């Protein structure tokens with residue numbers, strides 16, 4: 201509805217006044233009607249006024265410095281809330297910047313809607329050279345789950361409803377909503393406009409698994425002498441935390457969390473096999489995947505990682521096409537994770553046999569060995585720091601503040617932090633996801649602070665931070681409780697590579713030596729700290745988490761620390777320094 205200040209009035213033939221609305225307000229009303237009250241975006245033609253009006257109407261509008269970061273923010277907002285995160289961009293270049301995040305959301309199965317202004321259809325279709333001309337709908341289509349264009353104000357309600365339903369139902373993903381500039385100004389009768397809006401009922405309906413499939417899965421699980429459960433980020437997304445915990449504990453089966461599923465049950469849980477990863481993948485005989493895909497992160501379910509022992513896979517996923525995508529799935533269970541896990545728990549009955557004691561013992565021994573081997577390395581107070589000394593401090597801080605959100609990206613910084621920092625609560629670790637992408641850091645941090653109200657600790661490689669670093673201004677502008685720690689070892693993987701040609705340029709993996717990223721934060725009124733020892737790092741992070749002030753800590757890491765194997769993972773926390 202129009203505000204008093206912006207009411208548009210028209211005079212009918214008999215001089216009676218008729219209340220009108222327009223495209224701007226219909227879009228705002230449609231979003232609000234469906235509980236979408238936050239927009240992440242970058243203003244500009246033709247959506248600047250839209251952002252202003254949305255803010256005036258009570259939507260939280262967060263302006264970023266680059267659309268890709270706003271898009272990543274929207275994507276992770278979708279993961280954290282199960283509602284589509286909304287990103288708003290300008291035409292062509294802004295749209296393209298946001299598109300990377302939309303594709304990322306689709307790949308990661310996060311619900312997100314990219315709303316983009318676009319130039320005039322008539323001119324675009326005749327390719328007459330409009331301002332920022334591009335057939336955005338056609339470009340977006342292959343990169344998202346669904347794409348819609350709304351041409352008439354009376355269709356806005358349906359367009360927004362379809363976008364929401366497409367984003368969250370079934371396997372969630374990214375949706376593109378194309379709004380040509382002319383649509384915003386289209387005027388229509390306010391009553392008719394209101395009636396044209398659609399409140400989406402039951403946007404992501406429960407998908408109950410077939411009873412036969414549940415029985416089959418339980419029969420296979422029961423047959424295992426060395427069973428394993430793998431939890432993926434789909435399990436974290438489902439917000440079926442209690443059901444999942446019950447399943448794991450009732451079954452007595454060791455579980456391996458993928459990185460964004462860490463904390464669904466604490467990493468310190470006696471059944472957690474995170475620190476016995478190689479052993480459980482190689483030696484297990486029955487593997488139940490819950491919201492995890494057999495993609496590159498699980499070596500496609502075959503090869504050396506999985507050892508020679510024959511395996512039977514059970515898979516729980518909402519998407520039937522996921523089954524048999526890499527190896528044979530002997531017991532597919534198709535449905536939403538909450539419904540599937542509840543059905544499995546019910547089917548287990550009251551006299552479920554926990555796995556043989558020797559399997560449990562093997563897993564526990566391996567885990568305890570790995571944890572014990574790593575422990576002394578986390579205690580050093582070296583200067584410059586190594587990864588273990590610095591991460592040892594952060595591990596303790598997260599243990600003491602288990603509800604903080606940990607954002608993590610980088611190569612070595614990612615691979616080592618994943619293993620070293622234990623998580624205790626669901627959906628507290630957000631990271632590079634399915635693509636192993638660089639650049640999510642500041643967008644994720646901003647959305648995590650906005651959506652959860654919790655303190656955020658972003659642990660960033662110096663290279664990874666560079667992709668979204670300008671958003672520290674956004675963090676300061678909105679006074680968000682985000683503490684960014686940059687593991688600064690002067691380069692990508694490490695800062696000591698040399699130019700083999702002997703020429704004047706530094707090696708492609710090397711950055712400015714001894715850079716002071718903390719000064720960036722100070723430039724915008726935040727707190728900047730240069731930390732050269734684990735003790736200094738600990739003090740600075742604790743101060744930031746206590747104060748909630750935007751803080752950036754330049755953690756000075758030995759430039760020779762780090763390994764190139766970080767680029768594909770498989771970096772053992774115990775061996776990184778030996779590999780350099």
Ligand SMILES: CC(C)(COP(=O)(O)OP(=O)(O)OC[C@H]1O[C@@H](n2cnc3c(N)ncnc32)[C@H](O)[C@@H]1OP(=O)(O)O)[C@@H](O)C(=O)NCCC(=O)NCCSC(=O)C(=O)O
Nearest residue numbers: 474475476477478497570571611619636767769770771772
């Ligand atoms: C799929 C993977 C989890 C597999 O990695 P692995 O190294 O095999 O496993 P992990 O990291 O989980 O564990 C390594 C070892 O540490 C052990 N481990 C795990 N946790 C612990 C704790 N808490 N204590 C002690 N030991 C531990 C674990 O059992 C393994 O030992 P053992 O059991 O003894 O083997 C990883 O490859 C991954 O997530 N990769 C994503 C990488 C990524 O996205 N990179 C961004 C691209 S960077 C980029 O763009 C670029 O560089 O270019």
